[in-house]
Amino acid sequence: MGTLKKLFGYMKPYSKYFYLSLILLIINIILGMVNPYLQRLLVDKVLLKKENNFLIYLVMGMVSISIVTSLFSYLFTLLVEYSSQKTISSIRHDMYKHLQELSFSFYDKARTGELMSRLTGDLEGVRIFVPGGFLQLVNSIVTFAITLIILFTINYKLTLLSLVLSPFLIYISGIFNKKIKNAFDELRREYAVLNTTIQENITGIKVVKAFVQEVAEIAKFKKENKENMMKGINIGYISGKYAPVMWFIGDMSFVILIWFGGFLVQRHEITLGELIQFNGYLWAMIWPLRALPNILNMYEQANSSGERIFDLLNYKVQIKGPDNPINIEKIKGNVVFKNVSMRYDEGYALKNINISAEKGKKIAIMGATGAGKTSIVNLIGRFYDATCGKILIDGIDIKELDLKTLRDSIGIVMQETFLFSDTIKDNIAFGNPDATMEEIIDAAKAADAHDFIMEMPEGYDTIVGERGVGLSGGQKQRIAIARAILKNPSILILDDATSSVDMETEASIQENLKNLENGKTTFIIAHRISSVKDADEIIVLENGSIVERGTHKELIKKRGLYYHNFKEQYKTMFSDEMIDNILKEVGA
Ligand SMILES: Nc1ncnc2c1ncn2[C@@H]1O[C@H](COP(=O)(O)OP(=O)(O)OP(=O)(O)O)[C@@H](O)[C@H]1O
Ligand SMILES: [Mg+2]
Structure with missing residues (x-):
């Protein structure tokens, strides 16, 4: 009844x-x-x-x-x-x-x-x-x-x-x-x-x-x-x-x-x-x-x-913004993880994570599959909440921020690209429906997507199938990058965003991002050394814990996990001896 x-x-x-x-x-x-x-x-x-x-x-x-x-x-x-x-x-x-x-x-x-x-x-x-x-x-x-x-x-x-x-x-x-x-x-x-x-x-x-x-x-x-x-x-x-x-x-x-x-x-x-x-x-x-x-x-x-x-x-909405959020005009993008641990159902996926990313810095996260990389970045936009510890943005606990304000300040390229069955133009403008065509094109250019879009029969008006059918994996990723860039976010998150893109295109996107990145705090998850080596800090994760951290040079010097990964990736081009000689020459 x-x-x-x-x-x-x-x-x-x-x-x-x-x-x-x-x-x-x-x-x-x-x-x-x-x-x-x-x-x-x-x-x-x-x-x-x-x-x-x-x-x-x-x-x-x-x-x-x-x-x-x-x-x-x-x-x-x-x-x-x-x-x-x-x-x-x-x-x-x-x-x-x-x-x-x-x-x-x-x-x-x-x-x-x-x-x-x-x-x-x-x-x-x-x-x-x-x-x-x-x-x-x-x-x-x-x-x-x-x-x-x-x-x-x-x-x-x-x-x-x-x-x-x-x-x-x-x-x-x-x-x-x-x-x-x-x-x-x-x-x-x-x-x-x-x-x-x-x-x-x-x-x-x-x-x-x-x-x-x-x-x-x-x-x-x-x-x-x-x-x-x-x-x-x-x-x-x-x-x-x-x-x-x-x-x-x-x-x-x-x-x-x-x-x-x-x-x-x-x-x-x-x-x-x-x-x-x-x-x-x-x-x-x-x-x-x-x-x-x-x-x-x-x-x-x-x-x-x-x-x-x-x-x-009646299914409870688990993550909600606070009733009385702290009002801030614009999020600058200082991101701090304070003793953050997190578990989904059983067992901790993240253990005692501490990160301090100042506005405009680039933090790279590396680690084997299942190490917890995606879990870390998903916490920033409160897609999940930390089980213990705190995440602060501009010194404010993210739980005190309005959810929309928080998420509006983040541009994210997720690990699994999803596009809507709509035009390429509308897919890029998804987070920013009021964007002008010029802005859309600029974002596409930065994501190195403009050229291939122009080659399509209807250009920006080409309709992509459900989940982006009709595009290659790398093309989809580049549209997703353009979508994130167009938001002009204070915090940019790239979760394996160039995994399907060839090295050369990736380098070009990286270069474009560098020009854009001024002011944007960037979290980049990647497996390739080439994608992370210029980061301000590289964090190496293993089983949910940070096991190494530092710049590229520092980590190479350390001769730890990162160094072995580096050698593994370059061994087809250079012998171990050559790699060590090169490293000595650059002082690492
Ligand atoms: N939604 C979820 N529910 C339950 N467990 C999850 C969920 N997402 C991830 N996990 C678990 O948390 C751990 C970390 O997963 P995460 O996706 O962060 O790894 P990752 O480092 O991003 O891996 P990959 O390089 O493969 O993307 C894994 O053991 C995974 O099984
Ligand atoms: Mg992942």
Whole structure:
């Protein structure tokens, strides 16, 4: 019930449409009640008592009722659709907004297909009940209640008889409701799994093909597809089993009444017209009972979908800006890590990291794969929070800064390049939509991307496919670099940003960056010595700890990890002896 209450809470802004449709519905129900009364008059007055001039009034009454109810039905349908679409749209909006706010750690575990199913299938599950199904429920209850009162006033004995079977009906409805709820829960879960299977397959189709796993993937899909089908059939099976029983009970009430009613007419306890009127009302009382399984279906579907929607909406945003952030005009870019340690789930990924990067300095981070390089830079923009220790920017704990201000001051090229299926121009301007074409071109030139962009059929207006399909790895990286540069950030983070770019292009980008870098604090993660050797400080990580630090020269002199890495990278060109001689000559 809590879930439904929350769902209806979303309808509040559109409640005037809802109440209007409710009023139309109730008027229509009441008008519908007049017809059996007119039929009674037809039989008793016109047919039996031959009051023929009465007929025209009856016909006019029936036609008028018909016109009004048709018009109201039309308005009712429009209003219901309007309020339901508005409600769903605002829930969808909140879900999307919440998805934007959730942190990296949520997405580490979330599955895209699963999330998509909440934004599509589950919302649809809610839509049919809010408020359409709910109003059907109101319709059933009100119709049932009004007819019951009318029937009681016509003949209480007949009415009581018609209710004899009701306890069975309530009992069976209870069982049905429980079973159908479980069935819908299972279907929704299975639907999410199926969606994930499809989404992951499409995203990874190139890997599937390269490893010739199409048949295995089809088999995997077939299993989920079958599961989904079975869960769907199960719902049909439950509805199929219980609905006719419930209908049967409804119909039996009718049979009992006609039987006993016929008997009363024969005994002249009621008139024929009254029996016909009774008959009309009885239908009005029985159909809500017959519609009950369908309404319960919709209710349970909305309930189970609603729960999943609120699960997502209530998922806590782990990283938030402070309520009262410290206001600073512009971040200068002095970055300090103070005894920072960090762990994701188990085991520390970073241990006691201390870094002091003054504004404009270039800090390089090296280390084997999995050493913790990305983890370090992800802390600067609070994509994750440190488990212990502090990170200060311009002397202020980053947790005291407004999140937008903080992230706006950082330009990041992530290790895995992601481009949107949009034009190259818009991809570069992603963080800075107001940038002029000139600024975009300048950023592209700095990232050494301008020339290849100009060679493309539509230049900057070329649309790249999803995730940048149609571009080479190095081209994608250069667009991502341009995107980061265009933000003109105080802090620039390059996480393996030139790994797919050849040495020569990399050198040219480095040179361009040097010209730009004035004032920008730069963190550069790279494996190539050539990418880091001119850094103000090179930090060498091993298993989450800093094991060496210093300038290129200092680290070479140290003859430690960095030196061995250096030798390893140059050994194809020079012998060990030559390298040592060169180093001696440059005084290292
Ligand atoms: N999102 C995450 N959730 C859990 N563990 C993670 C996550 N990201 C990284 N790790 C773990 O933290 C450690 C450091 O990972 P990190 O990505 O920082 O390494 P890296 O030095 O950037 O490696 P690479 O050179 O391969 O990019 C690894 O052991 C990794 O398994
Ligand atoms: Mg990394």
